Amino acid sequence: MKVKRYVVNALPEALPMIRSELGIDAVILNTKEIRVGGFLGMFGKKKTEVIAAVETGSANNSSSSSKAKPPARTQTAVGARPNAMPQASPKPVVPAAPSPAAASVFDAVLSHAAEVKQARAAATATEVHELPKISPAAAYGARTAAPSEVPVAVAPEVLAQDVRKPLLTEDHLLAEIRDMKQWIVRMSKQQQQEARPAAIQALQDKLEDQEVDQQWIDQLIEQVEAEMNEAKQHGIAIAADDDTAYVWGCARRILIGWMRKFEANQISRDTQVIHFVGPTGVGKTTSIAKLAAEQTLKAGRKVGFITSDTYRIAAVDQLRTYATILNVPLEVVFSPAEVTRAFKQLEGRELIFMDTAGRNFRNELYVSEVNSLLQSGSHSMTYLVLSLTGKFSDMSTVAGNFAKYGIDHVLFTKQDETHACGAILNLALEHGLKPTYVACGQTVPDDIAPFQAASYVEQLLGASDDK
Known part of the structure; x- marks a missing residue:
């Protein structure tokens, strides 16, 4: 028996080679998936190992004449009885020539393999007989078209399993290359970090x-x-x-x-209207009260309040309480049409603070809705209020939605409730937001201060380890 091993990309690719080298009587003994090449056990290519065999006499007879000489009569077995009848000589086995239908099937398979080889120039034969790829569906279709005439014996369950296995496409190769590149970049970056000084x-x-x-x-x-x-x-x-x-x-x-x-410049004497927008629970109303107290008690300006936060329970009552303490008038609006009326009622005031409802401003619809309430002009400003206790990804999404409407001033709250303040740097560099004030408590009006770059960096870095 003649046995030969092939390493190919898929089982159907071995069929033409088996036929040409071992003959039409060859039988596939075993197939299994292996990995070839790679580096340190990684990035190896998936291959299929095919073990095929053929009887030595069958391989020779396939090319010989259809008429074979009968073998010599066998001798009596050792230890057999002398008077036993001799066994009859077996009839000579004459291998059948491949039928025209089988030849046409293999010709179609070989023709398809040649076309695939031209389309995929990178697929070349190696020392272990790596063959160009052939469509499993084509091979399987050829087999089912004439199952009795396919000269290579392949187990149906093995062939069906190979048909289900997808071929390695160009997209898969590009994905593997990208993964390898990312792995190399990560390893290189890790080595650079390990080589950095301790400081x-x-x-x-x-x-x-x-x-x-x-x-x-x-x-x-x-x-x-x-x-x-x-x-x-x-x-x-x-x-x-x-x-x-x-x-x-x-x-x-x-x-x-x-x-x-x-x-950012702080509240100037020319500013007449300041709008406060932001998600729910970030402290817009408390921040309004702090700034209003500062402008009333320290700057001596006449201040008025407008609120459209009618969604949250007791939101109007909270601002009305601050308005009563500061002796400041308050107007409540329920729709954009009432905003003009509210400003007309407060036209004698030097500075008006307008509170808006907190919504899920990750939704652009709510952003455009609250933007319709804002007054535009050279004497008005809009502060986006964000809490430093929130996730930066959510803060970035909200800031990006408001930045589309030209809002570039931000007031940060709840600094005392977190140790991390890197979000201020991230939002400034990523979205160009200008920090105006930083609030760090609930006390009105003390727990708020203008943003200063030097003091912020001191808080961000803190003291070095050797100090």
């Missing part, structure tokens, strides 16, 4: 703890490392003991430069 790694850990987005962390560290390299090129020696202080000083200076351009 740089401590800075990265601090910014990650403050929930600063990774892209801004990488950009900051690149600038810090660039300044350190430039200092070394100019002959400035940095002692190991001063390494952490130097890194923190560079980061502080760079961050202040980033945030200083986002410092």
Whole structure:
């Protein structure tokens, strides 16, 4: 018996090779899936190992004449009785020539394989007889068209399993290449981080703890490392003991430069209307009361309130309580048509604070609805109120929806309820939002302060580990 092993992409690809090398009487003994190549056991290509065999006499007889000489009469077996009748000689086995139908089936299969080979130039034969891909459906269709005339014996369950197995397409190859590239990038980045000085790694850990987005962390560290390299090129020696202080000083200076351009002007004497918008529960009403008390008690301005927050229970009563304490008039509106009436009632006031209903402003429909209540003009401002206790992904979505309407001022609340304040940096750099005030408690009017880049960076970085 002659046995041969083939390693191919799919089982049907081995059929033409088996026929040409072993003959039409060949039988597939075993098939199994293996992996070839790769690196350290990874990224190996999936292949199919096919074991085929043929009787030696059958392989030779397939090319010989149809008339074969009868074999010599067999001798009596050892130990047989002398008077036993000799066994009759077996009749010579004459292999049948392939029928025209079987030949046409294999010709169709080989023709299809040639077409696929031309379309996929990358598929080349290797030392282990890797063959160009052939459609399993075509091979299976050819087999079912003439099952009695297919000269290669293939188990039906094996062929059906191979038909169900999808071929490796170009999209799969591109996906594997992308995954490999991402893995290499991650490994390279990890090695770079491990090679960084301890001070740089401590800075990265601090910014990650403050929930600063990774892209801004990488950009900051690149600038810090660039300044350190430039200092070394100019002959400035940095002692190991001063390494952490130097890194923190560079980061502080760079961050202040980033945030200083986002410092917004505070409430000026020219401002006549300030709108407050934002999600539910972020503290819009309390922030209005704090700023109104500041403008009334410190700046001596006449202030008025307008509220459209009629969705939340007791929201109007909460603002009316603040209005009574500050001796400030309050107007309630239920629709955009009543806004003009409310402003006319408060036309004698120097500064009007307008409270809006908190909604799910991840929905752009609600954003456009509240935007219809806002007054546009050079003497009006709109503050987007966000809580620092919220998730940055939600804050970014809300900020992006309001940014479409030109709202670029933000007031942050609940700073005292979280240790992380990296969202202020993220929103400023990502959406261009200008921080105006930062609130850190419930006391009116004390627990609110204008945003200052220097004080914010001090809070963001804190003290270095060596201090």
